[in-house]
Amino acid sequence: MATEVALGASLNGYLSTVFFKSVGLNVAADAFVQLSLLNLIGGMVVVLGDDPGANSSQNEQDNRHYAAMSYTPLLEPANPAEVYAYYKEAAALARSLCRPVILRLTTHVCHAKEKVAFAGWEPQTFENNPRFDAANGPYIPLTAAVFPKKRTALENLRKAERWVDERGLHTVTGHGSPRGVILSGMVALSVADALEGLPDRPDVLKLAMPYPMPSRVIADFLQSHAEVKVLEELDDTLEKDIKALAYDRGLAARVIGKADDEDWVGEYTADKVRDILHRTWPDMVPARKAAVEPLAPVPARPAQMCPGCGHRSAFHAIKKALPEGTITVADIGCHTLGFMEPYRMGEVLLCMGASTSMGAGLTLLNDTRKVVAFLGDSTFYHAGLPGIVNALFNRHNLTLVLMENGTTAMTGHQDHAGSGRNFNEPTDAIPVRQLLEGLGVRHIFETDTYKQAELPDLMRQALDVDAFSVVIARHPCMLLFTRNQRRKSGYVDRHVTIDQDLCTRAHVCVQDFACPSFTLAADGSVTVNPELCIGDGSCMQTCPSKAIIR
Amino acid sequence: MNIFNIYLSGVGGQGIGLLSEIILRAADHAGHAAKAVDTHGLAQRGGIVVSQIRLGASAHSPLIPAGEADLAIGLERHEALRAMQTALRDGGTLAYYDTVLQPLPVRLGTAAEVSAEDVARAAATRSITVHAVTRPDIEDPRMQNVAVLAAVNRLGLIPGVEGEHYERAMDDLLKGAALEANLGLFRAAG
Numbered sequence: 152m153a154t155e156v157a158l159g160a161s162l163n164g165y166l167s168t169v170f171f172k173s174v175g176l177n178v179a180a181d182a183f184v185q186l187s188l189l190n191l192i193g194g195m196v197v198v199l200g201d202d203p204g205a206n207s208s209q210n211e212q213d214n215r216h217y218a219a220m221s222y223t224p225l226l227e228p229a230n231p232a233e234v235y236a237y238y239k240e241a242a243a244l245a246r247s248l249c250r251p252v253i254l255r256l257t258t259h260v261c262h263a264k265e266k267v268a269f270a271g272w273e274p275q276t277f278e279n280n281p282r283f284d285a286a287n288g289p290y291i292p293l294t295a296a297v298f299p300k301k302r303t304a305l306e307n308l309r310k311a312e313r314w315v316d317e318r319g320l321h322t323v324t325g326h327g328s329p330r331g332v333i334l335s336g337m338v339a340l341s342v343a344d345a346l347e348g349l350p351d352r353p354d355v356l357k358l359a360m361p362y363p364m365p366s367r368v369i370a371d372f373l374q375s376h377a378e379v380k381v382l383e384e385l386d387d388t389l390e391k392d393i394k395a396l397a398y399d400r401g402l403a404a405r406v407i408g409k410a411d412d413e414d415w416v417g418e419y420t421a422d423k424v425r426d427i428l429h430r431t432w433p434d435m436v437p438a439r440k441a442a443v444e445p446l447a448p449v450p451a452r453p454a455q456m457c458p459g460c461g462h463r464s465a466f467h468a469i470k471k472a473l474p475e476g477t478i479t480v481a482d483i484g485c486h487t488l489g490f491m492e493p494y495r496m497g498e499v500l501l502c503m504g505a506s507t508s509m510g511a512g513l514t515l516l517n518d519t520r521k522v523v524a525f526l527g528d529s530t531f532y533h534a535g536l537p538g539i540v541n542a543l544f545n546r547h548n549l550t551l552v553l554m555e556n557g558t559t560a561m562t563g564h565q566d567h568a569g570s571g572r573n574f575n576e577p578t579d580a581i582p583v584r585q586l587l588e589g590l591g592v593r594h595i596f597e598t599d600t601y602k603q604a605e606l607p608d609l610m611r612q613a614l615d616v617d618a619f620s621v622v623i624a625r626h627p628c629m630l631l632f633t634r635n636q637r638r639k640s641g642y643v644d645r646h647v648t649i650d651q652d653l654c655t656r657a658h659v660c661v662q663d664f665a666c667p668s669f670t671l672a673a674d675g676s677v678t679v680n681p682e683l684c685i686g687d688g689s690c691m692q693t694c695p696s697k698a699i700i701r
Numbered sequence: 702m703n704i705f706n707i708y709l710s711g712v713g714g715q716g717i718g719l720l721s722e723i724i725l726r727a728a729d730h731a732g733h734a735a736k737a738v739d740t741h742g743l744a745q746r747g748g749i750v751v752s753q754i755r756l757g758a759s760a761h762s763p764l765i766p767a768g769e770a771d772l773a774i775g776l777e778r779h780e781a782l783r784a785m786q787t788a789l790r791d792g793g794t795l796a797y798y799d800t801v802l803q804p805l806p807v808r809l810g811t812a813a814e815v816s817a818e819d820v821a822r823a824a825a826t827r828s829i830t831v832h833a834v835t836r837p838d839i840e841d842p843r844m845q846n847v848a849v850l851a852a853v854n855r856l857g858l859i860p861g862v863e864g865e866h867y868e869r870a871m872d873d874l875l876k877g878a879a880l881e882a883n884l885g886l887f888r889a890a891g
Contacts, residue, residue: 454748
């Protein structure tokens with residue numbers, strides 16, 4: 152969606168910029184792969200956040216492949232100062248070519264903080280002047296139009312290569328060592344750390360634009376070095392290009408690429424780079440000292456649903472209603488955390504909007520096990536609708552639980568189409584229930600998830616329906632709610648406590664309902680941590696001895 | 702100056718982000734070349750939040766190499782021990798707020814809670830100096846980060862960074878009642 156909006160703006164002559172993370176490009180790919188074939192008269196910058204190390208993503212896919220696949224030039228900064236400088240370069244190049252340019256950032260470039268010197272502020276006036284003209288096209292990708300457009304895209308790659316070369320963005324550092332390293336992006340900082348203080352160091356060629364590969368710069372570097380190590384995070388795209396160049400030009404330099412599978416895995420931190428360089432040139436780069444073995448075990452700390460979270464109440468109640476053998480499918484969002492102990496709800500997860508369709512597939516040739524899919528409300532609007540349409544159209548018999556909390560909680564409470572507010576202003580909320588009814592869902596049940604007696608009952612009714620059914624399990628995000636309440640004057644922190652005389656140490660609160668506010672002492676007694684408890688009371692009805700009081 | 706590495710760790714919601722930002726800005730006010738990086742991921746939901754700060758012109762990446770932190774700051778006991786064992790060098794310093802937010806395995810009864818003695822014992826074997834901070838008089842637990850900061854300042858744990866630098870950083874980042882409350886705690890605890 153965002154890519155298409157940015158494309159539309161660019162067709163009117165406005166410089167547009169679209170942002171997404173690594174797997175976000177998969178969602179945008181249908182539009183994205185065609186962009187370099189179009190005359191984007193305003194230019195477009197695609198800011199892409201790749202995640203080597205899979206710090207917060209399902210995989211660590213290397214999106215440089217998308218650049219090559221779509222003939223899109225890709226600039227790769229190493230730190231915040233370069234992000235600022237390279238964004239301006241990317242925008243100027245995109246304007247000049249009338250094509251997209253990728254600015255590829257990786258996780259710890261995005262999250263890094265340092266002082267950046269900005270140029271003087273020169274406010275621009277943007278004319279309200281939509282300049283779309285079909286004559287700037289062709290914008291209809293019929294067969295006859297494809298070949299000339301592809302030739303232009305390839306020619307643009309050579310222009311981009313020359314442009315970055317002429318701007319002097321690729322840099323060589325060193326003192327004429329016969330050994331050299333070729334790299335790009337944040338790996339440059341890791342290498343600088345790994346080599347810090349060593350008396351003898353390889354020269355380093357840092358590529359500002361690894362795609363298209365800058366042939367002249369690399370050929371020069373190969374000619375002036377006997378051994379060249381390509382230090383490349385994730386996949387070996389540069390390595391292959393460089394080896395092909397060396398072969399084609401008959402260059403004698405020994406090009407050293409990846410040695411084993413581990414070189415393809417994880418982030419190239421200073422530690423990892425140091426190990427690789429030691430393996431490559433043990434006489435030059437000494438081994439790291441062995442890591443310190445932890446002496447005392449520290450229990451893992453997985454992320455949790457927050458105190459008061461409506462999803463916890465939903466899982467706790469719904470679990471009671473599910474027959475043995477029920478297959479539960481999760482989607483992307485806070486409710487994904489339900490897969491963990493003690494809930495084990497939503498035991499397969501793929502990508503945004505996939506739960507209903509995956510669930511539909513799990514119903515095929517399956518007359519014995521119920522299938523329940525979970526879906527957050529933000530994802531419902533974003534990518535969930537086609538799966539629901541498919542389930543209705545093809546008569547898939549499963550139950551969808553729509554976890555409606557009114558926001559996009561996991562990523563920081565962005566508003567969504569049901570929130571009544573967009574990024575800029577109030578807007579009409581699209582109501583979940585009417586949207587489902589409009590699609591033709593006949594069996595809709597809804598309740599607040601704090602209603603622990605009602606929710607299992609509704610869930611059983613939904614499972615008994617011999618058709619696609621939806622349970623709307625509603626409760627506002629309590630993290631957002633509490634934060635907003637705290638801003639109001641007169642707000643008083645509240646929390647529940649446990650009446651130790653009534654408590655039978657059944658541990659339902661701490662081990663089944665499992666709100667993080669409960670603390671389990673070594674003697675088996677349970678207390679409430681007032682630092683965490685928000686006093687929502689969602690736990691009170693789950694205690695068999697009514698020992699939780701407010 | 703040589704490189705000085707600071708590794709901060711706590712639980713989502715404890716204010717590691719603000720604490721890191723205050724120290725980074727204070728270091729800048731003190732004239733250090735400073736860079737930092739936060740790792741959040743799923744950390745907002747009661748998971749581990751880590752921030753790393755590196756001082757000195759010869760520090761290039763914002764990520765601290767394993768076992769090369771000079772100072773580890775923890776806002777919770779389990780995370781203090783974890784930070785000490787994954788990031789801190791032998792002979793380094795650990796300053797932590799001694800509160801416990803039980804991780805899931807402890808609440809499920811499948812792992813034991815870490816005690817203050819566990820932390821002290823593990824530190825002693827590697828000549829690590831430990832400063833455990835508690836301020837039971839703090840009404841708002843979200844100010845425990847500034848209680849630790851006050852101890853860091855009082856003990857002079859970050860070379861060249863003085864009280865005025867921390868206070869200027871707080872003034873940059875906070876305003877109104879929050880600024881007053883945190884400055885008050887910082888000065889009183891200092």
